[in-house]
Amino acid sequence: MAKPKGKKAVKSSSRKESRQKQQQELDKLQERINNYDPKVDESSISQFSDLPITQNTLQGLKEANFVSLTDIQRKTIPIALKGEDVMGTARTGSGKTLAFLVPTIESLIRNKITEFDGLAALIVSPTRELAVQIFEVLTKIGKYNQFSAGLVTGGKDVKYEKERVSRMNILVGTPGRISQHLNEAVGMETSNLQVLVLDEADRCLDMGFKKQIDNILGHLPPTRQTLLFSATQSDNVKDLARLSLTNPQRIGVSSDQEISATPESLEQYYVKVPLDEKLDVLWSFIKSHLKSKILVFFSSSKQVQYTYETFRTLQPGISLLKLYGRHKQTSRLETTMKFSQAQYACLFATDIVARGLDFPAIDWVVQVDCPEDAATYVHRVGRSARFGRQGKSLMMLLPSEEEGMLKRLKIHKIDPKFMNIKQKSKKSIRPQLQSLCFKDPTIKNLGQRAFISYFRSVHIQKDKDIFKIDELPAEKFAASLGLPGAPKIKIKGGADNKEKKNASRKLLALAKADDDGETKDESSKVRTKYDRMFERKNQTILSDHYLKMTDAKGDDDSDDDFMKVTRKDHELNEDELPDLTLPNSKRQAKKALSKKASIASKGNPSKLVFDDEGVPHAIYELEEEEDFIKAGDAKTQKEDFVAREREVMKETDEVDKEVARQKRQEKKRKRKEIERRAREEELGSGDEEPVVATLGGIDLERDMEQPSSDEEPVSKKPKWFEEENKKTKKDEFVEYEQPETLEDLESLTAKLLGN
Known part of the structure; x- marks a missing residue:
């Protein structure tokens, strides 16, 4: 059975x-x-x-x-x-x-x-x-x-x-x-x-x-x-x-085409705007598209910060956001999620947002600053009209940029349409910006930084046919930002400025005092190498010591001079000095100035190498002409020599790479061994090993809330703008955090009025 x-x-x-x-x-x-x-x-x-x-x-x-x-x-x-x-x-x-x-x-x-x-x-x-x-x-x-x-x-x-x-x-x-x-x-x-x-x-x-x-x-x-x-x-x-x-x-692309076409459902436009009217046009555009989702591109983060702070204070009537590279990770992820979930919003950003990001249903992509090339243009406008949806793009071009940029786009079969600006709908915000800069020093500082960063961004562009920094109206642009005048821009600092920057103020004052107190008989003063050493610039350690040494004024009885080293000028006898007079004849002068002539009597030194038999040879030894002719054509010998040396260098390079790789691997192995031992000790002390996250099991919100190593832990107390899950009783108090920014204060006021 x-x-x-x-x-x-x-x-x-x-x-x-x-x-x-x-x-x-x-x-x-x-x-x-x-x-x-x-x-x-x-x-x-x-x-x-x-x-x-x-x-x-x-x-x-x-x-x-x-x-x-x-x-x-x-x-x-x-x-x-x-x-x-x-x-x-x-x-x-x-x-x-x-x-x-x-x-x-x-x-x-x-x-x-x-x-x-x-x-x-x-x-x-x-x-x-x-x-x-x-x-x-x-x-x-x-x-x-x-x-x-x-x-x-x-x-x-x-x-x-x-x-x-x-x-x-x-x-x-x-x-x-x-x-x-x-x-x-x-x-x-x-x-x-x-x-x-x-x-x-x-x-x-x-x-x-x-x-x-x-x-x-x-x-x-x-x-x-x-x-x-x-x-x-x-x-x-x-x-x-x-x-x-x-x-x-x-x-997806042929070998002779580098840049693919923009989405077919995208409507592309451009406007010709002077530099000093860009912010006015942007403000008017946002005011006339309050029921839209807008993404605005600038060339630098300083321009993003200035535009965001000023427009937020002026309140155009739409939610404003900013995003650039130097934001903290948590702030960048929070801004990305807010803009993705918003129905109507305006995001000011740099080119960090231009690639790959999928923001749902963007209606307009506005390029305030001209893109550096056609590839950047394709990536920027590609944030709209994704997956067959409808979308529009607007590019602001300066009169000096119009011809060159349109020519670059036509090479890649991109032809945006020209759009006229209605003067009736255009509104100037220059008086408001001037008032903000006058009242708030922070806004003024942001404006100055935005001005400088824009000129620097134009200066570093490679295509000088489009970006012409000499044709930019600096004073008008500064006035459009609300500044009283154009800040000075020093893209390349001069040598004089660098020397003045590194100079010690005490040494400069000392040198000036020495110049004022010079005696008429300056030829009798003897300058040593120590004088020259202590007068060098940027000698922060030696300068204080030098001042102490030269500060003695004969007050030997003072307590401060106890055990103090004072410097004395020694008198030198002229008989003991070497003869430094110029030679009388031209032959002697030539011999004194020529190194080769001065050592001719002692013999011209030359380096020697010894072979295996101990026979000395010169480093570069010329062979006989007959032997050279027997070896073949000069061009052929040169090619053979270069080929041999190239092979030797290639083999040596491979050996060096292998040695470097082995050193790197050995260093990594030792570091891993140390960390592995530390982890085993922690596990042996009773700590449980962390669970491995599987696909779909990682909590993205937890990762976003995970503080970085240089940040303080996030407080568990709910912020004032977060909704509470539990309803509070009428007699209970609701605790909110102190609002830090103007946006926080506005939202707190709206929430309190709603309650």
Whole structure:
């Protein structure tokens, strides 16, 4: 009689069957991927369900309301699923994020990556906001997969990230913070990396992130899949060679076109505005579009701050926000979320917002300052008219910028329409700005900084056919900002100013006193090298000592002069001095001034090298003419010599690189060992190991509230503008925090009036 199977045996068999079923599904999907032909099968794919991807990914896409494929997704995802390197270029707002997230997740599934396999996918983004946006989409579509994922950006606590980053399968972050973790994080291995993604690739590969990207690439294995995506693409051979791409597939743009077209549903306009009327035009535009969502671009953060503070004081009737690079991480994320959720608002920002960010339903993109090139224009206007929605853009051009900028845009088939400004609807706010600058020194200081930063931003632009700093009306622009006059701009400081800045005031006063008290017989004074040394500028340590030494005025009886070193001028006998008179004859003068002539009697020195037999030779020894002719043509000998030296240098370079790599790895290994021991001691003392976050399980709001290392912990007391969940009784008191800004005071007043 057969014994019934136990519970363990039944569970083991069911697991085995589920594994076999999953493997069969993966084999079928892999077969569909291998048989895919872009020329034949591309037209038959219109939805995500038509793609050869797993059910878990499909379910996540469906719940996130991603059903139909965009053009770039239909062309890119099947090829990326094959494991090939891809360079994807498409209109901004066409869905490039899903074009690389779906192949990344599927690659990890097919390679059977688990939470114990370490880092398998790395997604690099140039800005924090774009990294957060990518991570949010990743958590939505990957919620049914068991991969661990992490978001690392600057401005957050490094120690908090270090404890968890080594156990992440998918890592999304900015170049600087990813590079830091690769150098310092314990247990963060990259030998199992499958996919590297560069979103906004042209920005990641430029000189601003060159050092960080090169460091990241130095830690990654060469056998990986690389995906590059951007609205504009770099064709620089050196940039692509750094990534070690193998036969990359270019999708979405031809090889002779660098910049893709703007969205088809975008209406593009431009106006010709003098520099001193820009703020008046912007104010009038905002006042006439109060029921709109507006994004305004400036060239510098100082202009953003000045415009925000002045317009907020004047109250145009719409919510105003500001966003630029030097904000704290929490403030930037809070501003991004507020603008995304607002129905009507106006955001003043720099080009940090120009790339990749998806703000819902932006009606107008206004460029107060001219973009530096056509690529920047494409990225700016691409914040509107995303995913087929309607949108409009307006660019303000100076008379000196109009011809050159329009010519650059026409090269890339971009032709904005000219728009006239109605003088009736235009209102000047110059008197109000002058009044604000007169009453508030802070506003005046912001105006001066905005003035200087604008001129500097024009000065550093490369295209001098567009940006002509000599034609800018400085006085009129300063008056338009409410300033009494144009601030002085010193873009390049002179040598005299630098010397005056570094000079010691006591030494200058001393030198002046010495000049006033000079005797007529100046030729009798003897100046030594110590005099010259103590009179040098910026000698802050020696100057006080010198003043003490020379401050004695004969008051030997004073208590302050006790044990004080005083300087004495010694008399020198003329007989003891060497003869420093000029030579009488020209031959003697020539011999004295010529180093070669002066050592001719002693012999011309030359360096010698000794061979193995001990025979001395000159460093540069010329061979005989007959031997040189026998060796062949001079040009051929030169080429052979250069080729040999090049090979030697190449071999030496490889050896040096290997030695540097080994030193870096050894340093990293020692640091990891020290941190690992410290962590083991903490775990041994009874502390529990932190739980690994899985895809979809990371609380983004908690990460946003996580204080950085240089910030104080956030108070748990609710702020005055936060809604309370519990209703308070009539007799109870409600406690609010002290409002710090004008905006806080306005909101507090509105809330109290509402109660």
